[in-house]
Amino acid sequence: MIRAAARQMVSTRALRWLTSFGMLAVAILAGASIGETPIPPMTVLQTLANKLLVADYPLDPIDEGIIWNYRLTRAVVAACCGASLAVSGVVLQALLRNALADPYIMGISAGASTGAVAVTIAGFGAGVVSLSMGAFAGAILAFGLVALLARAAGGGMSGHGAAQIVLAGIAGSQLFNALTTFIITKSANADQARGILFWLLGNLSGARWHDVLLGAPIAMAGVTICALHARSLDAFTFGAESAASLGIPVRRLQMVLIGTSALLTAVIVSMVGSIGFVGLVIPHAARLVVGVRHARLIPASALSGAVFLVVADILSRTIIPGQVLPIGVVTALIGAPGFALILIRGAGQR
Amino acid sequence: MKLTATELGWSTRRHSILNSVSLEVEPGKVLGLVGPNGSGKSTLLRLLSGILKPTSGHVFLKNRPLAELSRREVAQRIAFVEQQADTSERITVRDAVELGRTPWLSLRHPWGDADDALVAQALKDVGMDHFADRQWATLSGGERQRTHIARALVQKPGLLLLDEPTNHLDVHHQLSILALVSKLTVTTVVAIHDLNQAMDCDSVGVLDQGNLVAIGPPEEVLSVERLRDTFGVGVTHLTDPHDGRRIMRFHS
Numbered sequence: 001m002i003r004a005a006a007r008q009m010v011s012t013r014a015l016r017w018l019t020s021f022g023m024l025a026v027a028i029l030a031g032a033s034i035g036e037t038p039i040p041p042m043t044v045l046q047t048l049a050n051k052l053l054v055a056d057y058p059l060d061p062i063d064e065g066i067i068w069n070y071r072l073t074r075a076v077v078a079a080c081c082g083a084s085l086a087v088s089g090v091v092l093q094a095l096l097r098n099a100l101a102d103p104y105i106m107g108i109s110a111g112a113s114t115g116a117v118a119v120t121i122a123g124f125g126a127g128v129v130s131l132s133m134g135a136f137a138g139a140i141l142a143f144g145l146v147a148l149l150a151r152a153a154g155g156g157m158s159g160h161g162a163a164q165i166v167l168a169g170i171a172g173s174q175l176f177n178a179l180t181t182f183i184i185t186k187s188a189n190a191d192q193a194r195g196i197l198f199w200l201l202g203n204l205s206g207a208r209w210h211d212v213l214l215g216a217p218i219a220m221a222g223v224t225i226c227a228l229h230a231r232s233l234d235a236f237t238f239g240a241e242s243a244a245s246l247g248i249p250v251r252r253l254q255m256v257l258i259g260t261s262a263l264l265t266a267v268i269v270s271m272v273g274s275i276g277f278v279g280l281v282i283p284h285a286a287r288l289v290v291g292v293r294h295a296r297l298i299p300a301s302a303l304s305g306a307v308f309l310v311v312a313d314i315l316s317r318t319i320i321p322g323q324v325l326p327i328g329v330v331t332a333l334i335g336a337p338g339f340a341l342i343l344i345r346g347a348g349q350r
Numbered sequence: 351m352k353l354t355a356t357e358l359g360w361s362t363r364r365h366s367i368l369n370s371v372s373l374e375v376e377p378g379k380v381l382g383l384v385g386p387n388g389s390g391k392s393t394l395l396r397l398l399s400g401i402l403k404p405t406s407g408h409v410f411l412k413n414r415p416l417a418e419l420s421r422r423e424v425a426q427r428i429a430f431v432e433q434q435a436d437t438s439e440r441i442t443v444r445d446a447v448e449l450g451r452t453p454w455l456s457l458r459h460p461w462g463d464a465d466d467a468l469v470a471q472a473l474k475d476v477g478m479d480h481f482a483d484r485q486w487a488t489l490s491g492g493e494r495q496r497t498h499i500a501r502a503l504v505q506k507p508g509l510l511l512l513d514e515p516t517n518h519l520d521v522h523h524q525l526s527i528l529a530l531v532s533k534l535t536v537t538t539v540v541a542i543h544d545l546n547q548a549m550d551c552d553s554v555g556v557l558d559q560g561n562l563v564a565i566g567p568p569e570e571v572l573s574v575e576r577l578r579d580t581f582g583v584g585v586t587h588l589t590d591p592h593d594g595r596r597i598m599r600f601h602s
Contacts, residue, residue: 235452238435244401247425247453292439
């Protein structure tokens with residue numbers, strides 16, 4: 001009987017996984033088919049078959065090109081970004097014992113933007129440092145500053161002073177956004193400045209295959225690293241000190257996992273700009289569905305983050321006919337009310 | 351597991367919190383730590399647990415320096431129940447207790463039936479088996495504390511450190527927790543507020559302003575002079591006619 005129950009558990013789990021990946025596939029398919037020129041999903045599938053399975057469907061080469069080189073890459077990059085941001089949010093929330101932690105609020109995205117702009121516009125690193133590396137340096141620097149400020153304000157990493165770390169994050173975001181604007185104003189010409197400001201709010205229109213080749217492996221590696229530490233993250237339920245007494249090497253884990261989420265954020269920012277609220281709202285929504293255990297929460301957040309951002313991208317392209325809204329605007333329009341709900345629920349618990 | 355501390359000290363840049371504390375607890379015995387608020391009980395427990403690194407001195411488990419062990423190896427030997435560890439996560443009692451298995455689990459040793467059995471036993475031991483599926487947020491202070499102790503028990507430690515475990519409990523649960531602790535075969539160091547409860551320990555250490563001013567059998571240590579000097583209270587010793595045990599009544 002127990003074996004039958006176990007088998008059933010395995011099969012429900014398999015079913016759940018299948019449904020989740022099915023949803024992601026449908027979302028990407030929709031992303032490739034919906035747009036200014038709608039292309040039937042069948043054509044999208046045929047394009048995929050032509051490209052991946054060496055099938056030979058007679059298709060309009062323009063349609064094929066739009067799907068393969070623009071929309072598909074865009075949807076896949078969106079999925080990678082969504083997954084990375086959501087998992088970064090989960091990790092930061094667990095390690096900092098703070099329901100409001102996320103790469104955007106903690107100033108990591110802003111730092112990454114500054115790093116990216118410093119490399120591309122101000123020519124920092126003299127061509128040796130890549131855009132992603134600049135963004136990573138900026139992300140780490142920003143987090144370091146925010147953590148120091150929070151500690152000086154009496155909060156910090158141990159989980160006390162939830163307000164301090166969020167306030168420090170706001171201060172950090174403001175500082176790095178100001179630095180970014182400063183660099184742009186000082187070094188960029190008008191055309192560059194327009195392009196960059198649009199990119200900063202989140203812009204997937206530049207996503208091509210080389211972005212997929214950078215983003216997908218890093219997203220997968222990052223999510224895997226975090227998932228492998230699921231049990232250690234669970235141990236932070238009662239704070240860092242309690243985690244230490246359960247045998248978790250707290251300092252090392254914080255360095256590895258915060259470093260991972262900074263890297264994920266940096267890669268995303270260097271590809272598509274900074275997108276807010278995904279890392280905040282998706283983990284909370286996922287918790288409501290699968291519970292707080294990280295072994296389930298991390299994959300669930302990764303998948304729902306991916307689907308969410310693909311859908312948000314579709315919305316950003318279709319909400320205003322003939323115009324593309326920065327995707328950060330769409331996520332903020334959905335995410336800000338979500339953020340408010342979390343705040344209100346948090347107050348109810350106290 | 352035998353616990354030894356030699357000249358243990360901890361200080362911040364400006365203040366010395368604990369000075370040169372040396373103590374020894376024989377395997378299976380219970381050491382009670384008493385002392386006024388801020389006398390260094392919690393700091394001493396955190397040093398013994400290895401969470402805090404001493405600025406001077408050493409801790410030995412079975413004559414092996416604690417500093418030689420990895421975090422995980424320490425957690426397989428020492429369980430620590432802090433004061434008021436709380437969470438806003440929506441976890442159940444069982445979730446909280448299962449955390450105690452963390453130091454024993456790895457990719458190669460995943461959760462198994464034996465772990466389930468340990469969790470069930472610990473929940474029973476602290477009288478929380480009927481509450482296993484209750485949400486943490488709905489628990490009373492006493493129920494939370496008992497859950498924490500169950501979490502410490504599934505860690506299967508050789509040394510159990512408890513920081514004022516009866517603090518939030520009603521008198522019935524105070525007694526049941528203390529009875530539970532004294533039944534355990536594990537070496538235990540417990541910070542206690544209630545001096546009469548400290549009388550039930552195998553030995554008692556008195557901390558005063560970061561110094562271990564006395565350690566030994568409770569009847570000797572908790573003398574009239576000691577209580578006057580350390581706590582600033584007078585004491586009358588009474589005898590319980592029920593079982594002939596000595597109890598203390600305090601007056602200012």
